[in-house]
Amino acid sequence: RLFAGILSETRPMDNMRLHFDLPQEDELATCLLTGGRFSPYMSLYFMRDEQEYRQYQSFRSASVADIAMWRKSFFMLLT
Numbered sequence: 001r002l003f004a005g006i007l008s009e010t011r012p013m014d015n016m017r018l019h020f021d022l023p024q025e026d027e028l029a030t031c032l033l034t035g036g037r038f039s040p041y042m043s044l045y046f047m048r049d050e051q052e053y054r055q056y057q058s059f060r061s062a063s064v065a066d067i068a069m070w071r072k073s074f075f076m077l078l079t
Helices: 026-033 047-055 062-076
Strands: none
Touching: 026 062, 047 062
C-alpha cells in the first residue's frame, strides 16, 4: 500500500508484472549467495573497481573456479 501510487504494474523494459510478492531479478540473489564476488551488479555498486568486476558481465574471461562458484550459488537458489 505504501508504494501503491509509485510502483508501476509492469516493468518498463519487458512489460512483466511488477509486485513486491512476485520474484524479480535472480542476479541479485546470486550476488548475495556468492558474497558479492561474481555479479555484474558489482561494477554498478563499486564503479571505481569496475574493471575488476567486468569479467562477470559475461563470464567469458572468468576463471573456471569463479564460474563453478557462481553455478553452485545459482543451483542453490533454484532448489
